[in-house]
Amino acid sequence: MRRLERKDMRAFLDKLASAASLVAPVREDGVVVFRPVSSGEQVVLDYVNPVRSAKELFFPQTEVMFRFLPSPVAGITPVQPDRQTVLFGIRPCDLAALSLLDEVFLGGDYRDACWARRRELTTLVGMACEQPDESSCFCTAFGITPGTADGADIMLYPAGEWLGVEVLTPRGQALLDRVLSDGAVALGEIGPPGAASQAGAGGGAGEAGDRLQQEYLKRPVRLGDRLRVGDLAKELDDRFDDPYWEEASRRCLGCGICTYLCPTCHCFLVTDVPKRDDGVRLRCWDSCQFKDFLLMAGGHNPRPTKKERTRQRFMHKLNYFVHRYGRYLCTGCGRCVQHCPVGLDMATVIADLRGVSEHV
Amino acid sequence: MGGELRAQDAAVGVGGQAGTGAMSAVGHELAEKVGGLLAGGEVRMFLGYGAGRTALRVRPRHVLRPEGAAGLVWNEFCAPSLAKYLLDEQEEEGRVGVLVKTCDLRAMKRLVADRRVDRGRVLLVGVGCAGVVDAGKVEALLVEPVVEAGVQDGKLVLQTRSGVRELPREEYLLERCLHCEDPNPREVDLLVGPEVAPWAARPRDYAEVAEVTAMGAAGRAAYWDRQFARCLRCFACRNVCPACSCRECSLEVWEPMWLPREVSVSEQYMFHFTRAFHVAGRCVDCGECERVCPVSIPLMKLNRALQKEIQELFGVERPWEPEEKEPLAMYTPDDPDFH
Amino acid sequence: MMPHLARIEEIVAETASGDVKTFRVQFLDPETSFSHLPGQCAMVSVLGVGEAMISISSSPTRPRPLELAVKQVGRLTARLHEMEPGDVIGVRGPYGNHFPFEDMKGKDLLFIGGGIGLAPLRSLINYVLDNRGDYGKIDIIYGARSPGDLCFKRELYDVWPLAPDTRVLLTVDRGDEEWKGAVALVPHFLEQVHPEPEGKLAITCGPPIMIKFTLESLKKLGFADEQIVTTLELKMQCGIGKCGRCNIGSRYVCLDGPVFTLAQLETMPAEY
Numbered sequence: 001m002r003r004l005e006r007k008d009m010r011a012f013l014d015k016l017a018s019a020a021s022l023v024a025p026v027r028e029d030g031v032v033v034f035r036p037v038s039s040g041e042q043v044v045l046d047y048v049n050p051v052r053s054a055k056e057l058f059f060p061q062t063e064v065m066f067r068f069l070p071s072p073v074a075g076i077t078p079v080q081p082d083r084q085t086v087l088f089g090i091r092p093c094d095l096a097a098l099s100l101l102d103e104v105f106l107g108g109d110y111r112d113a114c115w116a117r118r119r120e121l122t123t124l125v126g127m128a129c130e131q132p133d134e135s136s137c138f139c140t141a142f143g144i145t146p147g148t149a150d151g152a153d154i155m156l157y158p159a160g161e162w163l164g165v166e167v168l169t170p171r172g173q174a175l176l177d178r179v180l181s182d183g184a185v186a187l188g189e190i191g192p193p194g195a196a197s198q199a200g201a202g203g204g205a206g207e208a209g210d211r212l213q214q215e216y217l218k219r220p221v222r223l224g225d226r227l228r229v230g231d232l233a234k235e236l237d238d239r240f241d242d243p244y245w246e247e248a249s250r251r252c253l254g255c256g257i258c259t260y261l262c263p264t265c266h267c268f269l270v271t272d273v274p275k276r277d278d279g280v281r282l283r284c285w286d287s288c289q290f291k292d293f294l295l296m297a298g299g300h301n302p303r304p305t306k307k308e309r310t311r312q313r314f315m316h317k318l319n320y321f322v323h324r325y326g327r328y329l330c331t332g333c334g335r336c337v338q339h340c341p342v343g344l345d346m347a348t349v350i351a352d353l354r355g356v357s358e359h360v
Numbered sequence: 361m362g363g364e365l366r367a368q369d370a371a372v373g374v375g376g377q378a379g380t381g382a383m384s385a386v387g388h389e390l391a392e393k394v395g396g397l398l399a400g401g402e403v404r405m406f407l408g409y410g411a412g413r414t415a416l417r418v419r420p421r422h423v424l425r426p427e428g429a430a431g432l433v434w435n436e437f438c439a440p441s442l443a444k445y446l447l448d449e450q451e452e453e454g455r456v457g458v459l460v461k462t463c464d465l466r467a468m469k470r471l472v473a474d475r476r477v478d479r480g481r482v483l484l485v486g487v488g489c490a491g492v493v494d495a496g497k498v499e500a501l502l503v504e505p506v507v508e509a510g511v512q513d514g515k516l517v518l519q520t521r522s523g524v525r526e527l528p529r530e531e532y533l534l535e536r537c538l539h540c541e542d543p544n545p546r547e548v549d550l551l552v553g554p555e556v557a558p559w560a561a562r563p564r565d566y567a568e569v570a571e572v573t574a575m576g577a578a579g580r581a582a583y584w585d586r587q588f589a590r591c592l593r594c595f596a597c598r599n600v601c602p603a604c605s606c607r608e609c610s611l612e613v614w615e616p617m618w619l620p621r622e623v624s625v626s627e628q629y630m631f632h633f634t635r636a637f638h639v640a641g642r643c644v645d646c647g648e649c650e651r652v653c654p655v656s657i658p659l660m661k662l663n664r665a666l667q668k669e670i671q672e673l674f675g676v677e678r679p680w681e682p683e684e685k686e687p688l689a690m691y692t693p694d695d696p697d698f699h
Numbered sequence: 700m701m702p703h704l705a706r707i708e709e710i711v712a713e714t715a716s717g718d719v720k721t722f723r724v725q726f727l728d729p730e731t732s733f734s735h736l737p738g739q740c741a742m743v744s745v746l747g748v749g750e751a752m753i754s755i756s757s758s759p760t761r762p763r764p765l766e767l768a769v770k771q772v773g774r775l776t777a778r779l780h781e782m783e784p785g786d787v788i789g790v791r792g793p794y795g796n797h798f799p800f801e802d803m804k805g806k807d808l809l810f811i812g813g814g815i816g817l818a819p820l821r822s823l824i825n826y827v828l829d830n831r832g833d834y835g836k837i838d839i840i841y842g843a844r845s846p847g848d849l850c851f852k853r854e855l856y857d858v859w860p861l862a863p864d865t866r867v868l869l870t871v872d873r874g875d876e877e878w879k880g881a882v883a884l885v886p887h888f889l890e891q892v893h894p895e896p897e898g899k900l901a902i903t904c905g906p907p908i909m910i911k912f913t914l915e916s917l918k919k920l921g922f923a924d925e926q927i928v929t930t931l932e933l934k935m936q937c938g939i940g941k942c943g944r945c946n947i948g949s950r951y952v953c954l955d956g957p958v959f960t961l962a963q964l965e966t967m968p969a970e971y
Contacts, residue, residue, distance in 0.1 A: 031656045033590060048503075051655055052592070061592070062623045065700060068746040074704050074727075074787035076746075108954070110939035112700070135414050135505040222505075240948075240968050250448070251420040255596035257654050267943035270700070270936045271621055274747040281746075283700075284621035286942075287594075292612055294944065296934050297773030300907065302971050306448075312970075316946070323949035338499075339654040341440060341596060343412050343419035358413050359505075615774055 001166045001209030002187040004156070009163070013040030015179040016086050020123065023057060024088040025050050034087070043088065048133045049333060053263035054094040055101060057087055058118040061260075061285045065114065065270075069278050079280075080117050086175065088125045092148040093139045093333035095126055097263030099151050103325045104266055114283075123175045126152030128216045136334030138347050140224030144331055147216025157212050164190060164212045223358065224332050227350045233322035236315060236353070244352065249310035251342040256287035258313065258345065261335035267293070288312050314349050383510075386487065386553035387434040390459070393485070393552060395429035397457055403483050404454035407442040408432040415509040415519075416495040420445065434459075434553070436511055439492045439534060441648050443467040443602050446477045455481050459552075461489040463536055465545040466644040467602035469682035474642070476605040486548030488556030491529075491537035494651070498532055501525075535660070536647040538562045564645075568658070569665045588628035590655040593621075597649035597659055603639040610634075632662065640666040641688040645680035700937060702744040702789025703731035708764055709784055715847025718771050719815055720780060721756065723764040724790065735759055735793035737800055737823035738930065738958045742938045743767060744789030748778045752935045752953065755793065756818040756851075758825035765790070768818040768850060794938045795957050798823045798902060798928065806900045807835035811913055813885045813905025814843050817850050819930055819957075820904050825854075828862050837862070840892060842870040842885040842909075846878045868892055886912035889920070896921040902928045914961060924962035931956050931964075931971050947971050 004012060016022050017038055024043040026035045032047040034054060069075040098119075105115035129137070129146035139145065149155035153172030157164035165187055167173050179185060190208040259265040269286040273279055286293060289309050295301045303309050321329035336345040351358035394406045410421030410431045418438050422445070423429050441464045449456045460468055468484065471477040493516060498506070508519040516527040543556040575583055598604045598611075611619040611634060619631055636659075645667065649659045670679045674687035705724040713719040726732040735741075735755050744750045751773075757766035771780045779788070800823065808827065812820045820839075827834050839859060843849045849869065860867045870881040870888040881888055885905065894901075901922055903913050910929055917927050933945035933952045945952040948968045959967075 028586065028590070029656060029658075031590065033655075052590070062621070070747040071745075071782065071786040071788065074746065076701065076704065076789070078701060104941055108940060110941070112941060131503050134503055135499060247422075250422040250445070253596060253599040253652075255599040255652075256592065256594035257596050257652075260592040260594045261654055265943075266941070268936065269621060269942065269944075270750055272747050272749050273620060273622060279747050281744075282622055283936075283942075284623065286621070286936075286944075288943065290595075290612075292614075294934050296932075297776075302933065308970065312946075315948075316943075320946060320949035335654075337413070341600065341652040343417060348413060 001157070001164045001190060001206070001213070003190045004163045004165050004185075004187055006158075006161050006163065008185050009045065010040035011185045012179065013037075013043050013088065015185055016040075016088060016125070016175075019175060019178045020084040020086045022086050022088060034089075045089075047089070048129075048131070048137070049091050049093070049335070050089075051261065051335065051339070053097065053261060053333065053335065054087060054090045055097060055263045055266070057085070057122065058098065058115055059101065059105075059266060059268075059285075063114060063283050064280045065283055067278055067280050068272075070274065078113075080113070081121060083121060085118075085122045086125060087122055089127045090124055090152070091127060091129055091333070092144050092146060092150075093137075093331040094263045095124065095151040096139075096142070096144050096148065096331040097333070098124075100264050100325075100327060100329055100331070101266055103327070107325070123153045123171050124151065125172075125175075126155040128155065128157045129219075130158045132219075132221050133334060133338070134222050136223070136337040136347070137221050137332065138224035138227050138334055138337070139332035140221040141227040141229055141332045141347075141350065142224075142328050142330060145217045146219045146221065147213055157216055159212055162188075164209055166209070166213070221332075223334075223337075223347055226356060226358065227332075227347060227354070229318070229328060229350060229354075232350065232354060233319050233328065236319040239353070240311070240315065245311040245314075246307040248344060248349065248352065249306040252289070252306045252310050252344050253342060254289055254291060254306060254309070255341075256289055257339050257341070258336040259287040259289055260285060261339055263331060263333055263335070264317070264329045288316070310344065314346070314353075317346070318350070318353075383435050383553075384433075387432060390434055390485070390487070390552045391429045391432045393550065394423060394432060394457065395426045397483065398423065398429060399426040402455065403457035404452070405449065406432075406457040406459075406485075407445050408459045409434065409438045409440070409442075412437075414505040414507075416493070416498055416506045432459075434487060435509075436491065436493050436516075437495055437509070438489075439495070439651060441467050441600070441602065441646055443471055443477075444600065444605070446471060446482060447605060450477065450481075455483050457483040457485055459485050459487060460545050460548060461487060461492075462540060462542055462545045463489075463644070463646045465548065466680065466682060467646055467648075470602045470642060470644050471605060473682045474603070474605055483550065484545075484548040485550045485552060486545035487551070487553050488544040489537075489540075490543060490556050491533045491540070493529065493532050494534045496651075498527065501527075534647060534651065536645065539564055539645070564664070564667070566664055566668045568661050569668055572661055572665070584629070584632075585625055587657045588625065588632060591623075591628050591632070591657055592655060593623055593628075593631060594654065596652045596654065597657075598635060600648045600652050601635075601639060602644060602646065602648075603642040604635070632657075632659070636662040636666060639663065641670050641676075641679055641686045642682075643667065643680060644682060700791070700939070702742065702750070702791045703728065704787050705765070705790045707782060707784050707786050707788060710782075713768060713850040713852075714843075715845075717780075719768060719848075719850050720771075721766055721768045722779070722782075722788075723766050724788065725764050726790070727787070732763075732765070733793055734762055736797035737826045738796065738798035738819055739793035740795050740819075740938070740953075740957065741765070741767065741790050741792035742794065742935075743769075743775075743779070744791075745775055745778045745782070746787075746789060748775050750789070750936075751775045752794070752932075752938055754819035754822070754930075754957070756821045758822050758829060760826055760829035768815065768821070770815040792938070794953055796955060798958050799960075800826060803827070803900055804833045805835060807898050808837050809894050809899050809901040810837070810839045810841075811885060811889060811901060811903040811905070811917075812839070812841045813909040813913075814848060815850065816903075816905030816909070816930075817841055818904075820902060821851055821854070823902065824859065828859070828865070831863060835864070835898065837865040838892070838894060839865070839867045840870070840885065840889055841867070842872070842883075842888060842905075844872045846871055846875055846880075884912070885909050886916040889913060889916045894920065896923070896926060900926055900928060904930045907932075917961075924965055925960055927961035928958060929961065929964070930958050933971060 105112035317329040406423040409418040504520040516529040704727040709723040711721040756768040936942040940951045940954040
């Protein structure tokens, strides 16, 4: 791990922006969102997490899969992204979410070309969480921590006046080499000024970096620590018919806030948009919370009420997905906790199901 | 501007007197009365508020049994309008009780006027309200959860683990509360709590509309492009809106598909403008759409712009009142535009 | 999720009203054609309208052309029905599991179909008849609303009944002046036929309501859950277990179905 001075951060971001198309958190009308940026100036560093998750960089809300000419001419031309991108500032929860979505889109017998392509084209610069939001963040419920770097190409660990920079992959190294190539930004050794010489005696910069990382890995996240899921998936095998689902679902508004803000929700629909002579086939986000999600052409709807739809959302994440992929489909990012207008969010439901208090 | 602020200070004073202690006393009275209504079979369900995850949050609470009434709360964070839940209850027999503030009562009347809720099957329990705090605004300031919250001497007092923080309450009220013309709901079936002294509500001066108008055509387009680019199309604004109560929303119909799922600039305009025009003249100015929007799109600016037009074009003084005439939904032979 | 282009070679109206048509299609690029197993499905695209999962009604033993029997129910199928030979559609697949034709070897088979539900069964019936020696006696019970609604009439009347040890038993909900066969709902007719469960496997496909009562009738007749095979249909968008739509509990109908034994269904949430 090496050291980037905080005062050099803007220059570092400028270099990232010139190395590839850079996407980073910006504050827009008071809301933090990931946006393409052209300079370090635009990037905010005092953010908890962008309100819209990082998944949309890889699974856009509307994605053109191919262009077509209709019958009788008929032709299909795939549309594939080709832009090298750097995503800066992704948090451990969203990093974990990408690896969960890899299971869906890349696992099994069918590999999703669009997802795979965007994953290949994007270098991930992660940012450890200096200050998780205590009212909503609960990553530790799922074994993720403010310092979990899994999936990042480069991870940054804020440490006051400087940030620890850890390179995790060859792709990350290649990016860093480009950023540092002209010498405008330089990384230093970890430890106080002059510590490089002491390092030999005190265990070295490596050890100081490890300490910083450990400190992040062990940082408490109160809500998550309280909600550790344990065997919940197994317990839920027998709770499909629990009256809880009906009771809880009464307050659901049936909107898609939870599913659309969620970094792991991935339901989509496919729709053709014909133009005059040709057209495009799109895949667009959809939500299991919408009442027409499973409505069939003949009028039959296997999940006709809020009860079935609420149960589907939570059972999918806490039970069905675990059966299929061996992991929970939630990373405790807290977006649903923060934004569900009626408090029917993952933290609440886990607390209710486990009979523990969610108050921190 | 200064005059308005003083008016607001007066309101805060009232709210301060109502205070947390008084409000929790209202909570007890409410719980007791609701327990009685359920036990006596006067209502089969009661819609109120229960405690949320932190002291800043409440949750809608459906109470089905008398003993469940004990979990009801009333405090300065009871923002969500509960009226729309009544739509879920229209199939089943029996009366449903619902707690209403003045703003919620307008929502209720909207649903009744639109013939979506049968007034005879609703028992309205009114509560005087000195203004509701915008929890989102407060949370944006804090990383620690609020353990206890209340109002003292016009100040919002927030207890967190590491200490107490005081905020000027008036700056953290929901925008709708600043315009509240009467803090006490009238024409309800039952009242709980004391009468709250009225305050000089800030008149709707449409400054927020003027601000956008002043941007000019290109500036306005850029402004709304940016706002709508954040839109998730999650439909929370629609689902929470008491004026959006169609059994089947035209924006969800597949044939013809008025609104493709495609999220592009033009489709976002299609969605938001359709919605705004659909509720034009029927919007009760509750601001719930804007409050629940997870990406902070200032939806009330659209609704207010239309409100202003309706006032000016048709001389409707208070278009947010469901009892006012609805110029966009009526016909008279002496209409000057009638040919 | 990229479809392959395929040309419609022939269209056969199956029913008197024309609401069910069989489309015989050939892939434009023979490299993209695929082989399937009985019971598997294909995602069919009408470019400009969308895609739908359609069961393949031809048998793998007669691989070309691919046959898709489609009932007109919604937007996409309406447009498909307007198409003519020479028109080009998109096809991708094959998707899903298949009927357990290996486990069926040596057993007597009872097919119970209703309406368009005969389409996937037809794939298996022709497969079994093309491997006749591997299977025991075959009974095909098939019903439709009216005589005009019976699909695959040539096979029903002129082909299948002539195969060795094979019976075709037809019923309709409402007869007409020419109809001389049974008039009864499929589950009632099944009870009248009264097949003995021993050594038999029942394979049923049809509208949900028919399946529901047929399963009850089969149980009444003494069939064990393991002896009953059926297919499920849910709304699908991707066909490959990604779009999150067609799950029943932890299973996806598009990947783990559409074929399930009743024993399997009993372990799954009844949400279909």
